[in-house]
Amino acid sequence: MKLIDLNRDGGIGANSLFIQLGDLNILVDCGLHPKRVGRAATPDLTPLRGVTLDLIIITHCHLDHIGSLPVVMREHPNTPVIMTLSSRMLIERMLHNSANVMLKQREDANIPDYPLFTHDEVDRIGKRLTGLPFGMAKHFRGAKDDVEITFHQAGHVAGAAGVEIHYKHRKIFFTGDVLFDAQRTLEGAKFPSGHFDTLITETTRGTTERPMGKERRNEVARLIQAINDTIQRGGSMLIPVFALGRMQELFAILHDARKFGRLVDCPIFAGGLGMDLADYFDEISRKTKHVNFNRQILKDLKVQPTARKINPGEDPKQNALYVVSSGMMVEKTPSYALASGLVGHARNMIAFIGYCDPDTPGGQLLAAHPGDDFLFSAVNVNQKIKAHVERFELSGHADREELVEFAVQTNARSVVLTHGDPAARAWFMAQLSEKMPNASVLDPVPLQTYQV
Numbered sequence: 371m372k373l374i375d376l377n378r379d380g381g382i383g384a385n386s387l388f389i390q391l392g393d394l395n396i397l398v399d400c401g402l403h404p405k406r407v408g409r410a411a412t413p414d415l416t417p418l419r420g421v422t423l424d425l426i427i428i429t430h431c432h433l434d435h436i437g438s439l440p441v442v443m444r445e446h447p448n449t450p451v452i453m454t455l456s457s458r459m460l461i462e463r464m465l466h467n468s469a470n471v472m473l474k475q476r477e478d479a480n481i482p483d484y485p486l487f488t489h490d491e492v493d494r495i496g497k498r499l500t501g502l503p504f505g506m507a508k509h510f511r512g513a514k515d516d517v518e519i520t521f522h523q524a525g526h527v528a529g530a531a532g533v534e535i536h537y538k539h540r541k542i543f544f545t546g547d548v549l550f551d552a553q554r555t556l557e558g559a560k561f562p563s564g565h566f567d568t569l570i571t572e573t574t575r576g577t578t579e580r581p582m583g584k585e586r587r588n589e590v591a592r593l594i595q596a597i598n599d600t601i602q603r604g605g606s607m608l609i610p611v612f613a614l615g616r617m618q619e620l621f622a623i624l625h626d627a628r629k630f631g632r633l634v635d636c637p638i639f640a641g642g643l644g645m646d647l648a649d650y651f652d653e654i655s656r657k658t659k660h661v662n663f664n665r666q667i668l669k670d671l672k673v674q675p676t677a678r679k680i681n682p683g684e685d686p687k688q689n690a691l692y693v694v695s696s697g698m699m700v701e702k703t704p705s706y707a708l709a710s711g712l713v714g715h716a717r718n719m720i721a722f723i724g725y726c727d728p729d730t731p732g733g734q735l736l737a738a739h740p741g742d743d744f745l746f747s748a749v750n751v752n753q754k755i756k757a758h759v760e761r762f763e764l765s766g767h768a769d770r771e772e773l774v775e776f777a778v779q780t781n782a783r784s785v786v787l788t789h790g791d792p793a794a795r796a797w798f799m800a801q802l803s804e805k806m807p808n809a810s811v812l813d814p815v816p817l818q819t820y821q822v
């Protein structure tokens with residue numbers, strides 16, 4: 371198999387892997403870098419020039435996996451795109467939202483490349499997107515070769531898939547983004563066990579050791595307690611989350627806590643996209659058995675949309691809980707603006723529940739110390755950190771040890787590392803080299819061609 375990582379920055383960035391199996395050219399994901407803007411945020415698609423792409427596979431609907439899909443589809447107008455049935459229900463909503471965000475960024479930040487695609491274009495590509503059920507093997511043919519592709523539940527977020535590909539006698543497996551633990555709203559990954567020749571694995575949590583006692587259930591209890599403490603001392607709590615998946619998961623957790631009288635009464639504010647996606651989750655939940663979410667949850671919790679305009683640097687003093695995107699507190703998002711107002715007051719708390727890239731404001735705030743000055747440069751606000759800043763281990767990604775265990779039992783001849791910071795990949799490289807001495811472990815340099 372020939373492989374080129376098109377994610378020009380490495381790290382997590384704009385996920386996109388180009389593989390060749392026989393005469394079949396396949397692209398897996400086509401994301402948008404969460405921290406870059408304009409054309410630089412897309413994967414480098416130049417290796418695809420002059421290539422007839424036979425198939426595009428989408429693992430799930432987070433923007434770091436789909437944000438440049440309309441761009442590559444424009445350049446390859448006849449290539450079919452496959453994903454799971456749940457992803458098919460979510461993808462157009464996510465791309466339309468992305469078009470909105472880019473239109474706004476074009477104005478606010480003067481980025482002439484934006485939008486990379488229009489609402490019309492998203493509507494037009496719809497007919498080329500196909501949803502397939504989990505567990506159903508499907509054949510795809512090139513000029514002479516063919517492959518068989520099967521999606522497996524990957525946990526992580528509704529619709530997320532691990533991808534099994536058979537080509538002749540070779541078996542290849544992509545983990546995609548994966549969570550083996552069950553969440554409140556979603557079953558955990560159900561990957562096939564046994565041998566694969568090549569494994570392409572995510573490495574997101576390579577630098578995160580799960581401390582003893584920080585199992586998901588304990589962390590949920592600790593989070594609810596932290597919300598109660600914050601509200602009871604008159605403060606407000608900000609939980610930055612991804613709109614897709616984490617926000618609905620958190621609402622379901624809050625709903626359970628409220629039902630059993632464990633959560634204080636307080637106003638709850640949330641971002642628009644996540645509330646909108648709750649309707650989609652409700653629908654997916656009724657159509658598949660993997661997802662368990664009901665839109666009534668938002669009504670019961672009396673969730674209100676956040677104010678259209680948040681004044682940076684100003685504590686809104688609402689004694690409320692804010693569940694808003696972005697999860698990594700990226701500039702120009704509601705979580706960033708709110709944090710700039712909340713962080714300067716000791717009664718408030720900012721709680722991170724998912725992965726934060728160390729280079730994002732969220733990652734930087736987690737690494738800072740109480741009393742440090744923290745600059746919110748995009749809104750020109752400098753604050754002394756007085757609020758509680760805390761992380762709760764409710765990640766949507768598998769623990770690194772579980773991923774190593776999965777890799778070892780595949781007895782793969784080659785393992786390819788993706789979707790992780792350099793340090794995270796280095797941990798996997800060391801562990802897998804030691805535990806799989808007969809395998810070659812590859813941390814691909816972007817845009818180089820490998821034979822694996």
Ligand SMILES: [Zn+2]
Binds near residue numbers: 430526527547
């Ligand atoms: Zn993801």
Ligand SMILES: [Zn+2]
Binds near residue numbers: 432547
């Ligand atoms: Zn991802």
